[in-house]
Amino acid sequence: MNTEFFNKWTSQLKKGTLSFMVLSILKDKGEYYGYDLINEVKKRTTIEIAEGTLYPLMNRLKEEKLVESKWVEQNSGIPRKYYTITDSGLAVVKEMTQYWNHLNQTINSI
Amino acid sequence: MNTEFFNKWTSQLKKGTLSFMVLSILKDKGEYYGYDLINEVKKRTTIEIAEGTLYPLMNRLKEEKLVESKWVEQNSGIPRKYYTITDSGLAVVKEMTQYWNHLNQTINSI
């Protein structure tokens, strides 16, 4: 099997699915901070998100007003930036879910 | 809903899924030429592939030896470049299918 092509493919497949997964997770359960999201996705899906991928992604989602963030000081350690999904984010993730299901059906029908 | 973001998202989602769909279609039924593939995907999935997307995609698949092509002269009109999937392509599309199903399951489980 062409492993190199396959690995590139899984990377390309993330373009789109990552934002979908992150929004879905935030929809499912209120608050996450970035570093935690990486671990949560890894735990739930065995998919590794590089830090250099997630932080810019969260900034994009924030610019699009799909998520909001707030800094939370810790009793000890580095402050965390917590994200919550907005109403607009909920509407988008709903459309995404529909589109994804439709896509999955058509792919399976091939 | 943030329509602009959603449209960008569906475009990003194609990165990966298009090659998967094309290989799946070729696996399913022997021979297609580029222009025909665009219409076939449109018919089967309601997804529009720009010509400037498909032709470079087919070239990449050929470079990776996942497909082969041959020119076929027509009695009238422009010659067509017909594509067939290779053994390597079959192996890759098998892995892709497995990965896709796994991804779909984990996304649905969120």
Next chain:
DNA sequence: GCGATGTACTTTGTTATACTATGTATTTGT
């Protein structure tokens, strides 16, 4: 016969996103 439309392939430039690498700063374990 001529312009518009459809068929069929190609290429160039733009844009979006994932990834690698690097950097900063704090805390915990040994």
Next chain:
DNA sequence: ACAAATACATAGTATAACAAAGTACATCGC
């Protein structure tokens, strides 16, 4: 004291979709 883990950020690179434009032949309507 040093390594590893926690937590965020950014710069540079690679990849792939897309719009736009070009080439070339065929057909259809007028």
